[in-house]
Amino acid sequence: MGQNDRVSYKRFKRRIIQRSGSEGPAASTPLATWRQCQPSFELDTVRQRLELDSPPRHREPARRGPHRETENTPRTFTAEGRPATENALQQGWVWRAAVPERGGALPAVKAYSDKRRHALQPFALLDKTSTSQQGKSVMKLAAPSLLNDYYTNLLDCSCNGVVALALGASVYIWNSETRALAGSLDPSPQPGLACHRTPSISCLSWSRDGSTLCVGTRRGEIQLWDVERKRNMRRLPSHLSVVRGLSWKQQLLSSGSALGRIHHLDPRAPEPLVGAVVQEEEVCGLQWSPGGDWLASGSTEGLLRIWGGDIAGVTWSRQPITTMRQPSAVKAMGWCPWQRKMIATGGGWNDGELRVWDTDSGTCVTSANTNSQICSLRWAEKNKCLVTSHGLPHHQVNCWSWEFPSLSPVYQLSGHSHRVLHLAVNPDGTQIFSAGADQQFHIWDV
CATH class of the missing domain: 2.130.10.10 (YVTN repeat-like/Quinoprotein amine dehydrogenase)
Known part of the structure; x- marks a missing residue:
């Protein structure tokens, strides 16, 4: 064993002894890493277990359920027991305003021209079409560091x-x-x-x-x-x-x-x-x-x-x-704004089924097979339509018309190169916003 090896082993041993002596047991469960470029794990000491998040004393064994959505990165999360204090209210996040550059242009919306010379900034303009075309985004903006987590x-x-x-x-x-x-x-x-x-x-x-x-x-x-x-x-x-x-x-x-x-x-x-x-x-x-x-x-x-x-x-x-039960995780969901007690859910990659449920009777009133993972869904009330975003194979955004109980596809929006994780619709229903694992933010004019 060389001198460098002995130094590394001593440092490793010293860290193990320090952690085992200073930290208490930490509760952990699978969850996505904090940042993909740093696939490491953090364990925080559980200093105080609050009754609100403590497991019930009598809990049935976990039942085997449908397949859970997976990621390309390891999943781990930590439990924290720090009590929230009034002093903590003065800490936390700070607001950073966007500062205009010369000429009044915001650095986050200026054209992105040379990737080798300029770092990719949030909401930097990547592409813009002069006219609105069905099935094509009007604007494509940068969304760096968007976490690829379903x-x-x-x-x-x-x-x-x-x-x-x-x-x-x-x-x-x-x-x-x-x-x-x-x-x-x-x-x-x-x-x-x-x-x-x-x-x-x-x-x-x-x-x-x-x-x-x-x-x-x-x-x-x-x-x-x-x-x-x-x-x-x-x-x-x-x-x-x-x-x-x-x-x-x-x-x-x-x-x-x-x-x-x-x-x-x-x-x-x-x-x-x-x-x-x-x-x-x-x-x-x-x-x-x-x-x-x-x-x-x-x-x-x-x-x-x-x-x-x-x-x-x-x-x-x-x-x-x-x-109610479906064969995959119920992550994508949304209440219908104009039909009380109706809610839509989207299935994961091994399911791919878009369903509309009557919560009064607990039954599925209509469904459509999308043959792809449904990551998110939103209702557009003024247009009386349902918008869904998808993963493999096409990474598209779909719009559906729904006249009870019929659910029919209207058009498909393509432009993302990886799964479209998130959706939003503007108040008047004229624009759809989507953010994908390709770290892009798209604006669709509908």
Whole structure:
């Protein structure tokens, strides 16, 4: 053994001894790595186990369910038990406005000409068509560092036409009307944390009135932002695992985690937690109905649960009103805005079925086989159509007309080179936004 080998072994041994002596047991479950270019894992010490995210004392053994969607990267996540304090509200993310260059042009929307000379910037213009053509995107913008994770929800458009897109550990705010980048929400260092690496964003959601943006991270943190005033409003009690879903019911916020916990929060109250329920499987989809009467939660095991609107009380014994099953994870979902109690779900790559459910009877009223993975879906109310985004083999965006109970394809939009993970529709239904694993953001004029 050479001298360099002995030094490396001593350093390795010293690190093992330090970690085993200073850290406690850490709970871990599969989850995507923080960043694909750094396929490493982080284990944070569980300092305090909160009752809200602790497993029930009596839990049935996990049942074998449908195939789960996979990624090209290892999956791991950590559990955190740091209590949320008022001091933490002053930490967290900071707003960084987009600064105009000479001539008033924003660096994020200037033409991208030479990849060798210029670094790829978020929302940099990659391509633009002079005329709108059916099946072709009007604008193609850059979305570097977009995480290739099927279970994330990283794109949303507010009722005011403001687009929020999470790229890595930052959220970029883009105005669809002016087609200009307004700024970004960037994490600032938090003193006292053992891990200095910033967690990536796992999901985000605009409030119904478009005034507040809620952001969840892989470390279980939830923050509320007043984007117009460019300030962090509040940090809410966090989960012990990845935040997989966020949905608003008027002024109330519901969040779902990879441990199957669903929390109902009132951000206006000093103690925001007003209710909680649990499902046995991981939450990968969460959405309130337009009227706030029902909450739909999707699981990685293919179960779609419908919960009542009464959310008061923290209890693990509450049961859903209806439970439906499909052969793959229920991640892509959406309530029909003009047909109460109707909800659409999309199947994964081994399923590929687009289904519309009657949640009153718990039955599938219509379905269509897409022969591809359905990554996301959105309803366009004014056009009375359903929009879906897909993976292999064509990585396309499909538009469907739905006149109960008929579901028919209208047209297909092609342009992405990898699976289209996220969708959003502007308020008047004239534009569709899509973000794909090819790290591109497309605008489709419909």
